[in-house]
Amino acid sequence: MAAPQLRILVAVKHGVDVGLARADRTTGVVALDTAPRKTSDFDRNAVEEAVRIRERLGGRVTAISVGSASAREALRDAVAIGADDAILVTDPAVPVFDTRAVSRVLAAVSRTLGGFDLFLLGEGSSDHFAGLVGPRVAGELGVADVAYVRKLTVDATGVVAEKDLERELEVVRASFPVIVTVGQEINTPRLPTFMATLKASKKEIRQLSVAEIGLDAAHLDPTVRIDRAAVPATTRKQVTITGNTPDEVARTLVDALRTEGALP
Amino acid sequence: MSPESVLCWSEDPDLAGQLVRLARSVASGPEDRVFAASFDPPSDDGSRRIAEAGAHVLIRPNPAGPASTDPHVVASELRALVDTSHVTLVLLGSTKRGREIAGRLAGLLDAPAETGVARVHLDAGAVVVEREMLSGNALAQETLIARPAVVAIMPDVSASSPPPTVPVVQQVPSTSPAPLSERLELRPKPSGGVRLESAERIVTIGRGLQKKDDLVLIEALATALGASVGCTRPLAAEAGWLSDDHWIGLTGHRVKPRLYIAIGVSGAVQHLVGMRDSQTVVAINKDPNAPIFGQADYRVTGDLYAVVPALTKALDAK
Numbered sequence: 001m002a003a004p005q006l007r008i009l010v011a012v013k014h015g016v017d018v019g020l021a022r023a024d025r026t027t028g029v030v031a032l033d034t035a036p037r038k039t040s041d042f043d044r045n046a047v048e049e050a051v052r053i054r055e056r057l058g059g060r061v062t063a064i065s066v067g068s069a070s071a072r073e074a075l076r077d078a079v080a081i082g083a084d085d086a087i088l089v090t091d092p093a094v095p096v097f098d099t100r101a102v103s104r105v106l107a108a109v110s111r112t113l114g115g116f117d118l119f120l121l122g123e124g125s126s127d128h129f130a131g132l133v134g135p136r137v138a139g140e141l142g143v144a145d146v147a148y149v150r151k152l153t154v155d156a157t158g159v160v161a162e163k164d165l166e167r168e169l170e171v172v173r174a175s176f177p178v179i180v181t182v183g184q185e186i187n188t189p190r191l192p193t194f195m196a197t198l199k200a201s202k203k204e205i206r207q208l209s210v211a212e213i214g215l216d217a218a219h220l221d222p223t224v225r226i227d228r229a230a231v232p233a234t235t236r237k238q239v240t241i242t243g244n245t246p247d248e249v250a251r252t253l254v255d256a257l258r259t260e261g262a263l264p
Numbered sequence: 265m266s267p268e269s270v271l272c273w274s275e276d277p278d279l280a281g282q283l284v285r286l287a288r289s290v291a292s293g294p295e296d297r298v299f300a301a302s303f304d305p306p307s308d309d310g311s312r313r314i315a316e317a318g319a320h321v322l323i324r325p326n327p328a329g330p331a332s333t334d335p336h337v338v339a340s341e342l343r344a345l346v347d348t349s350h351v352t353l354v355l356l357g358s359t360k361r362g363r364e365i366a367g368r369l370a371g372l373l374d375a376p377a378e379t380g381v382a383r384v385h386l387d388a389g390a391v392v393v394e395r396e397m398l399s400g401n402a403l404a405q406e407t408l409i410a411r412p413a414v415v416a417i418m419p420d421v422s423a424s425s426p427p428p429t430v431p432v433v434q435q436v437p438s439t440s441p442a443p444l445s446e447r448l449e450l451r452p453k454p455s456g457g458v459r460l461e462s463a464e465r466i467v468t469i470g471r472g473l474q475k476k477d478d479l480v481l482i483e484a485l486a487t488a489l490g491a492s493v494g495c496t497r498p499l500a501a502e503a504g505w506l507s508d509d510h511w512i513g514l515t516g517h518r519v520k521p522r523l524y525i526a527i528g529v530s531g532a533v534q535h536l537v538g539m540r541d542s543q544t545v546v547a548i549n550k551d552p553n554a555p556i557f558g559q560a561d562y563r564v565t566g567d568l569y570a571v572v573p574a575l576t577k578a579l580d581a582k
């Protein structure tokens with residue numbers, strides 16, 4: 001009997017493009033709903049890691065995105081890197097900025113798919129960067145989770161993962177099913193070839209509504225409201241230090257810093 | 265309004281003490297209560313210090329020995345305390361472990377959660393938080409509508425010092441959840457021995473530095489200034505010229521020194537978010553259009569290889 005195939009899920013977010021989001025000139029307010037979007041940085045690392053594991057051990061990689069129709073872009077990115085299947089949960093009932101709703105949807109999709117061995121996510125999204133979704137899905141499902149992973153070894157029954165903490169590295173072993181979150185230090189995502197990108201653009205994306213994954217839309221009401229997101233005004237002095245020689249520049253700067261009391 | 269019951273926990277006892285002080289200033293009503301969870305032995309000095317900060321400390325020592333760090337165990341134990349103490353607000357530290365536990369616990373409680381929180385207050389029963397968004401480009405105000413709510417607080421958030429209370433340390437039985445993961449190893453990361461969070465002055469070097477050996481120029485300047493050396497992500501994560509404790513930014517350390525000198529640093533948002541709270545900022549960059557100049561009090565356009573030695577000399581001369 002052949003060994004059962006590894007079932008790998010990976011979540012991808014089509015989040016606000018932090019490089020392109022523009023603030024209102026007078027108020028600084030960023031309109032999150034209409035801001036340009038792109039695939040969240042660490043999610044590419046999660047997809048790359050999933051694909052590498054499949055390349056080594058076999059199995060199937062299913063990419064899942066929760067969002068509006070534009071989230072298809074994130075799924076195409078995932079397929080171009082090498083994901084086998086793509087699922088989009090799009091439903092006006094899902095408040096995409098609410099980590100509770102998104103986590104409940106991801107947990108429900110995994111149940112609808114009949115479970116998983118390994119579920120990979122980015123450890124934080126470029127726009128929200130809360131680091132909540134992966135552990136939150138694990139809490140909901142009652143499965144193991146390892147966050148902030150920089151090195152991941154997978155065998156037939158589970159993972160050994162190296163967690164990057166502020167001042168320590170922790171090596172942890174967990175059996176399947178397990179949820180792992182990763183950052184950009186774990187790998188360098190491949191640049192998809194032209195052919196892979198072309199194929200991804202034609203890939204069928206399975207679209208599911210909230211009802212189709214067994215959730216009641218009424219239970220996804222937002223519990224967190226973003227009242228305001230604004231770029232803070234800068235209040236720096238912006239003094240240009242000039243001089244004819246580096247020594248002169250240096251002396252002028254030192255004098256200015258002394259006057260400010262910024263030097264010992 | 266019904267009284268608040270706040271539960272604080274952090275794996276770092278100093279941070280746990282800060283959370284307790286914050287909790288007491290946020291929930292200061294006569295009937296509000298502040299608890300702190302600890303998984304250390306009752307004899308441990310940490311739980312006494314947390315109690316002295318003004319919390320009723322609930323200890324759930326692990327009968328099996330040293331406290332487990334398995335996220336499932338920690339979150340399940342906290343969840344049990346939320347239930348028994350009718351907790352309305354959980355305050356955790358926004359460290360990596362703290363954010364992981366925040367997510368798991370929120371999943372168990374089906375509760376709203378937020379991390380990286382710099383300010384928190386209560387408004388008509390809702391929890392209002394301020395945090396960064398968009399990789400630090402923006403500050404957001406968010407309202408957590410449902411209760412209990414789970415909020416992870418950035419280290420070193422200041423709170424007014426509450427009046428002294430009688431420390432209470434109480435032992436409560438553990439629910440002894442079985443761990444879902446097992447620690448194989450814990451080792452310190454390579455370290456340059458700096459703690460940038462508390463540094464008075466920081467000299468930060470970026471990719472403008474051409475080779476590792478040239479770090480001596482930066483170290484000489486740091487010595488002349490009595491400063492610590494910081495760096496951008498590429499120098500730590502990609503080049504490996506400096507250890508992670510020097511790394512400043514979104515995925516590195518957050519700093520707020522009296523003086524911050526950025527040298528050969530372009531000023532990407534993910535870096536700026538780590539140094540925004542610095543008091544005086546100097547930028548030295550050869551590109552007059554580098555974004556870092558928009559965040560600087562003093563701007564020096566020039567080659568770091570000329571400016572830095574001159575600056576060291578000028579400092580040593582006085």
Ligand SMILES: Cc1cc2nc3c(=O)[nH]c(=O)nc-3n(C[C@H](O)[C@H](O)[C@H](O)COP(=O)(O)OP(=O)(O)OC[C@H]3O[C@@H](n4cnc5c(N)ncnc54)[C@H](O)[C@@H]3O)c2cc1C
Pocket residue numbers: 041042126469470471472473495496497498499511512513514515516517527528529530531532533534535538548549550551554566567568569
């Ligand atoms: C999700 C995510 C998280 C990130 N987290 C962080 C983080 O925590 N911290 C962080 O720093 N970055 C982070 N980054 C990376 C960040 O986007 C930038 O790539 C990085 O900060 C750039 O580092 P740098 O300024 O050293 O290099 P560069 O952007 O390459 O800039 C080098 C600068 O040096 C100047 N220069 C070159 N030669 C000289 C010379 N001889 N004299 C003077 N100036 C010179 C150049 O003009 C240029 O401005 C993150 C990125 C992502 C996507």
